[in-house]
Structures are given as C-alpha cells and as structure tokens.
Amino acid sequence: MSLELLVLTLDDVLIRTDSLNGSGSEMAPREREDAAGAAHGRQAIRIRTQALALMRSAEAGGARLALAAPVSSRMVCTLLDAAIGQDWIDRFAVVATADALSARETEADLYRLVLRTAEVPAHRALLVGATQSSLRAASSVGMHTAGVLPEGSDAPRHADASATLSGSPRAVWPDFHVLESIVDGTEAPRGPSTRRPMADPVAN
Numbered sequence: 467m468s469l470e471l472l473v474l475t476l477d478d479v480l481i482r483t484d485s486l487n488g489s490g491s492e493m494a495p496r497e498r499e500d501a502a503g504a505a506h507g508r509q510a511i512r513i514r515t516q517a518l519a520l521m522r523s524a525e526a527g528g529a530r531l532a533l534a535a536p537v538s539s540r541m542v543c544t545l546l547d548a549a550i551g552q553d554w555i556d557r558f559a560v561v562a563t564a565d566a567l568s569a570r571e572t573e574a575d576l577y578r579l580v581l582r583t584a585e586v587p588a589h590r591a592l593l594v595g596a597t598q599s600s601l602r603a604a605s606s607v608g609m610h611t612a613g614v615l616p617e618g619s620d621a622p623r624h625a626d627a628s629a630t631l632s633g634s635p636r637a638v639w640p641d642f643h644v645l646e647s648i649v650d651g652t653e654a655p656r657g658p659s660t661r662r663p664m665a666d667p668v669a670n
Contacts, residue, residue: 469610469646471559471584471591472524473577474517476535478596478633479614481545482512513549516631516639520594521557523641532560532580534593534600536573539563560584573603581607592649594631601627610649 474480521531535542542563546554555561560583562576581588588608595601596614604611605627613627617634628649631639640648 469529469590469592469642469649471532471581471586472521472529472642473532473534473580473591473593473604473609474521475593475595475597475600476533476537476542476545477600478514478616479594480513480517480533481549482514482635511545511549514635516637517594518550520639520642520645523643525557527642527646529642530559530584530586531557532562532584532591533558534562534576534580536564536567536576539565573599574606577604577607577609581609592628592645596633612645 524531533542539561542561560580562580562583564576566579567575577593581591584591589610592610592612593600593604594612594614595604596616601611601613611627612629612631614631615633617632629640629645631637
C-alpha cells in the first residue's frame with residue numbers, strides 16, 4: 467500500500483501554537499480573524515520547519531498535499547501568506563476550511579470533503595494533527611493519523627494514531643517514506659525524536 471495524500475492541519479502542525487495564540491485562535495471567528503491580522507502586523511507568524519520538510523518529502527515521494535483547517539479561509543490566507551508567502555496555495559491539491567461547512571457539519575465532514583475533492587480513498591491518506599478532535603475525526607472517516615505531541619510531553623494524545631511526532635521546535639520528524647512504512651506495518655513506530663535541531667528549509 468502507498469499513501470497518496472498528506473493532510474496537514476493548521477493548529478500546532480503547520481503553524482506553531484504560540485503564533486496561533488498570538489493571533490487570537492481562541493476567540494470567536496470574527497474576533498479571531500481581526501486578531502490574526504493584527505498579530506501579522508506585530509510579528510512574523512512562525513511555521514513549523516518540520517512540517518515544511520515533511521511536505522517536501524511527501525512531494526518527492528509522489529504524494530499530494532492537502533490542508534484542512536476548521537477556521538475561515540480569510541484566517542488561513544492571512545496566516546499562511548505571512549508564514550510562507552502568497553504562493554503557498556499552489557502546493558496544495560486541496561484546501562478545505564470552515565467556510566465549506568454548514569452549521570451542522572463537523573470536523574469529520576471537513577476531512578470527508580478533502581477526500582472527495584482529492585478523489586483519494588481514506589485508507590490512502592495520512593492526516594497529521596495535534597488535537598484530539600482532529601485525530602479522532604480523521605480516524606472516524608478511515609484515515610491514518612500521526613499525532614503531534616505538546617512540546618515537552620511524551621504522552622500520546624490519541625492512542626490509535628499510527629505514529630507520534632514531537633512538538634519540540636528542535637525535533638526531527640520522520641520523512642514521509644518512513645511514516646508510510648509505519649502505516650503499512652513494515653516498520654515499527656518510532657518515539658518522538660529531539661536529537662538535533664532542523665535547519666530552516668527553503669520554501670518553494
């Protein structure tokens with residue numbers, strides 16, 4: 467089996483939590499968007515270098531990328547324009563936000579939308595998430611999951627995740643091929659690694 471789609475979430479996966487907190491991610495939607503714009507004006511939004519490296523290794527392995535964020539498209543664009551540059555969207559086959567959901571739909575519906583749009587079966591998609599809700603929702607629709615641990619923690623947030631990744635800024639995440647092997651059962655799961663700092667990757 468090979469994975470066809472790497473799905474990244476926003477909170478503490480692509481964007482570090484300290485940046486999201488500074489942008490008001492805990493607020494109501496409209497207040498949060500206004501705070502995100504204000505935070506962008508005050509300081510740079512910090513992206514996870516590990517996530518960018520994982521994206522590059524997935525692309526090199528022939529997989530496509532998707533972004534799933536249960537926040538508005540406006541907030542996603544504000545944050546990622548600041549963190550990566552305005553051409554960030556060209557790297558993703560699918561970008562799904564809360565704007566695509568009705569009031570009754572859930573995070574699981576967001577992931578179903580990603581899979582339908584990408585035309586990829588759930589068992590060939592891997593979601594990297596950092597919250598219990600995102601990991602459980604992805605598992606509920608049949609996706610494989612990799613959980614990002616809180617910084618300084620070694621306790622998995624989701625027992626059913628195929629792999630766990632350290633939330634430390636100095637951690638080294640496995641490349642996409644290794645994660646694919648773990649999901650496929652041909653390689654034993656690895657514990658989170660903090661062996662050395664990662665060099666800042668150059669965004670495409």
